[in-house]
Amino acid sequence: MHIVEYRQLIVMTLFFFSFSLATVSGEEQSAEQWIQEGNTYQDQKDYDKEIADYSKAIDLVPNSYWGYTYRGIAYMQKKEYDLALYDLTKAISFQVSDATAYLNRGTIYGIKGKYKLALADLDTARRIDPQNMAVYSLRAAVCDESGQYAEAVREYSMAIGLNPKNVQCYMNRGEIHFRQKEYDAALLDFSKIIELEPAKREAYLHRGMVYIAKGQFELAVADYTQVIKLNPKDVDAYKCRVEAYCAAGQYALAQADSARLIALAKYDGYYSRSYTYDKMGRHKESLADYKKAVALDDHQEMHFLYLASEQNQKGRFDFGIILCDKLILLNPKQAAYYAERGYAEYQSRKYTEAEADFTKAIDLKPTEPNYYDGRGNVYGATGRYEAATLEFRHCLELDKAYDGAYFNLAQALELAGNKEEALTYYQQALEHKVTDQAKTKTEARIKGDWDSTKEWI
DSSP: OOHHHHHHHHHHHOOOOOOGGGGGGGGHHHHHHHHHHHHHHTTTTTHHHHHHHHHHHHHHHOOOOHHHHHHHHHHHHHHOHHHHHHHHHHHHOOOOOOOHHHHHHHHHHTTTOOHHHHHHHHHHHHHOTTOOHHHHHHHHHHHHHOOOOOHHHHHHHHHHHTTTOOOHHHHHHHHHHHTOHHHHHHHHHHHHHHHTTTTTTHHHHHHHHHHTTTOHHHHHHHHHHHHHHOTOHHHHHHHHHHHHHHHHHTHHHHHHHHHHHHHHHHHHHOOOOOOOOHTTOHOOOOOOHHHHHHHHOOOOOHHHHHHHHHHHTTTTTTHHHHHHHHHHHOOOTOOHHHHHHHHHHHHHTTTTHHHHHHHHHHHTTTTTTHHHHHHHHHHTTOOOOOHHHHHHHHHHHHTTTTTHHHHHHHHHHHHOOHHHHHHHHHHHHSSSSSOHHHHHHHHHTTTTTOOOOOOOO
């Protein structure tokens, strides 16, 4: 969910409510004073003091709609969502004719991924206060997150109709258009933001991405250059301009920007220069810079695991190995990191290294079937078929539903000279998911063809 966007929109839902002190009891007057005291801490983001004051108001007036509503919002801003839901639901039980509690409860449901409940609350808020722009903006965000993109665009358009100068709504609507490859519509939204706020860097960066997608590289470069004029040290603008130059085949300019980036932020600069070298086909230099960038990268483990998996899926195994090296440096006790590196090494035919990594993974977590499958493939690829059969058998002992192990065990048995048992596993392999190449080999063996595709696959 777009948490930042919600945070920006939540602010719109906060407004001060004043009782007519002349017509309420002394306890109600005291409660209102505690609420107003709590409100003074909103700008300071001192949520604990807010909550303490709203709680005092609730102690005085147990059915205080605004006490529960504001305390719920404070809990929401602390990300204590269950407490916030309780308070906002309690507030709604006292007063159903005000939109504030519905708006904020709908926001929490959206953040928690409960989209139907979120939309129901926001629909109620819209019926109560149809001119409240925040209702449409929040409803649009929920629709966007739940995959209802056309509805999200309509909601943002309604919000813009109520406030034609709200740049965040143009930004969000433009992002949806971009993701949907509706590039002309995206251009209109990002250009409108620039018209409203000529110094809005994000609008230039986003519009530049649209120009790249449309193949209009010079216009993209112009937008990124404008951001650099606004701030000559804007790292993101240089990174984007490197991408635009590379897309246009202007590698010398991309290298020049990469050099500037290295001076500003080495980590980003090395990544950008690695990207440039890669586009130029200079693999060795690309790899060297990528290694430098990863060494400087201070992201958390999941960031590197995602990148390693992505690089390996793309067949860029050398890059995957570098990322796994970083993962293992960060956490040398995590078996999955050795297995991921072992996979990349196996695909790179670095069998000695792959065997060592799968063995390490097994030592750390001996109950994981795919580690035995990985080491079995190393044994198979290096002609150690008896050892391979043991690995695949162990894999299936741990997980009888492990798809690839049936085919792998079959070809290991075949290459070890045991065609009769191999045929049994080839037959079982067809009941599980196998690659197209493995399926072709399996079907040939079942038909009695033992001469085609004799090598390990």
